[in-house]
Structure formats: C-alpha cells, structure tokens
Amino acid sequence: MIVAGRTGSDGVRLVLEAEEAMLLSELADQVDSVLLLGAEDDPALGRLLPNAYPDDADAAREFARYTRGSLVDGKRQAAQSVRDATAVGEGERLVEIELDQVQAWGWLTFLTDLRLILAERVGLGEEGTPEQDEQRDDYLRAAYEWAGFVQGSMLEVLDPTES
Amino acid sequence: MTDTLERLELDRATGPVLEQVWRTIVWDDPVNLMTYVTYVFQSYFGYPRDEAERLMLLVHHEGRAVVASGNREAMERHVQAMHGYGLQASVSKADP
Numbered sequence: 001m002i003v004a005g006r007t008g009s010d011g012v013r014l015v016l017e018a019e020e021a022m023l024l025s026e027l028a029d030q031v032d033s034v035l036l037l038g039a040e041d042d043p044a045l046g047r048l049l050p051n052a053y054p055d056d057a058d059a060a061r062e063f064a065r066y067t068r069g070s071l072v073d074g075k076r077q078a079a080q081s082v083r084d085a086t087a088v089g090e091g092e093r094l095v096e097i098e099l100d101q102v103q104a105w106g107w108l109t110f111l112t113d114l115r116l117i118l119a120e121r122v123g124l125g126e127e128g129t130p131e132q133d134e135q136r137d138d139y140l141r142a143a144y145e146w147a148g149f150v151q152g153s154m155l156e157v158l159d160p161t162e163s
Numbered sequence: 164m165t166d167t168l169e170r171l172e173l174d175r176a177t178g179p180v181l182e183q184v185w186r187t188i189v190w191d192d193p194v195n196l197m198t199y200v201t202y203v204f205q206s207y208f209g210y211p212r213d214e215a216e217r218l219m220l221l222v223h224h225e226g227r228a229v230v231a232s233g234n235r236e237a238m239e240r241h242v243q244a245m246h247g248y249g250l251q252a253s254v255s256k257a258d259p
Contacts, residue, residue: 050251067243112249119194155198160205
C-alpha cells in the first residue's frame with residue numbers, strides 16, 4: 001500500500017494491492033451491516049454511538065432519539081463510499097484512489113468505526129478475555145492493526161487546517 | 164442610554180440562567196490513534212496544533228478532558244460531531 005499527497009491539490013492518494021482493496025471492501029461492508037442490522041444491545045454499536053449523558057438516563061435517551069438517525073446515516077455513507085471506492089475490477093492488480101479533503105474525512109471516520117468494532121469483537125483493551133476462537137481473533141487483530149496503519153499513514157499526509 | 168440600562172437590569176435578572184455553563188467532555192479510548200484525536204480537535208474545533216495536542220494528551224493521561232464549554236445546545240452539537248468522528252464524548256453541566 002502507498003499513501004501519498006496529491007500533486008497540486010489537498011487530499012490524499014492511495015494505491016492498494018488488489019488483495020488489500022478486497023479486504024477493505026469486505027470490512028466496509030461488514031461495518032455497514034453492523035450499523036444496519038446490529039442488535040440494540042450489540043456492544044460494538046455502543047462504541048459507535050456512545051452515551052452522551054452517563055449520569056442522566058432521560059437526557060441520554062432524548063439525545064439518542066434525535067441524533068442516532070443522522071449519526072448512523074453518516075457512518076453508513078462513509079462505509080459505503082469506502083466499499084465502492086475499493087471495488088476491484090476484473091484482472092486489476094492495483095487500485096488507485098484519489099480522495100479530496102472531504103472524502104478523506106469519510107475514510108478516517110470509517111477506519112475509526114472499523115477499529116472500534118474490531119476492538120469490541122476481539123476484546124482489545126480488556127484483561128483476561130478468554131480466547132474463544134484464536135484463529136478468528138488473530139485475523140481480526142491483524143485487520144485492526146492494519147486499519148490503524150492505513151489511518152496513521154493518511155494522517156501524516158493530510159492537513160487538518162484545510163478541511 | 165435608557166435602553167442599555169434596562170437591558171443591563173434584564174441581564175442581571177436572567178444572569179444565572181444564561182450563565183449556566185455546559186461542557187463537552189472527551190473520554191480516553193485506547194482504540195483511537197493519538198494523531199487522529201489531535202486531527203479532530205484541530206480540524207473540527209479549529210484549535211491550533213499546540214492546543215489540540217495539549218488536549219489530546221490530557222485525554223490520554225487524565226482519562227478525559229473538557230474540550231469546549233458554552234450553552235447546552237452547542238455542547239450537544241459538539242458531542243454529536245465527536246460521536247460522528249468515533250470519539251467517546253459526553254455533555255455535562257459545569258460545577259457551580
């Protein structure tokens with residue numbers, strides 16, 4: 001994977017191997033599914049849509065009632081745009097993607113949501129989590145690290161004062 | 164002039180209500196990259212890099228930081244934006 005600035009304009013340019021693009025596309029689809037189909041008590045959804053009033057249940061419910069729809073829409077749009085941008089054509093070995101500052105924001109937030117979900121699924125940050133399925137967890141952990149690497153690389157290129 | 168004086172009186176009368184300050188609190192989350200949190204603070208709040216980094220480190224070391232204060236509506240907008248960016252944030256009333 002190559003992450004670089006764009007010549008003559010803001011934003012970022014990504015070059016992904018076909019396998020990387022397919023992986024990202026698949027992960028983006030899964031994030032979209034969690035947002036669309038996630039059960040109310042799915043802890044991963046709790047990470048994406050945190051409690052705005054930890055000490056006031058009524059205010060928390062009210063806040064969720066009028067923000068949840070647009071938050072979910074925004075996150076789903078970000079995931080869908082990543083999924084679409086990483087579609088691999090027949091026989092393609094590399095996928096080149098150019099993102100302007102606004103599109104790059106969508107990617108950054110998608111990568112964050114992805115990592116929040118993966119962390120929740122693997123139980124990262126929690127001690128003494130029993131290893132249920134080591135192979136699956138290794139895969140999720142690798143995806144988590146990789147998503148962090150992609151995000152970190154993008155942040156080295158992007159200028160926050162331009163968005 | 165009279166107008167102004169009257170307004171001052173009015174301000175004084177409604178002062179305590181208007182001055183009720185709310186805060187936007189961002190909580191530490193081991194998942195988010197430090198560079199990302201700094202980026203959000205710079206980009207969304209428009210904080211200079213130094214201030215954004217100071218707040219990010221406060222979140223990181225203290226577990227949380229007040230990143231904005233003002234009226235409740237504005238704080239709710241900020242918290243909604245933070246949730247949009249995947250940061251753990253909440254609204255809280257400032258201590259009197």
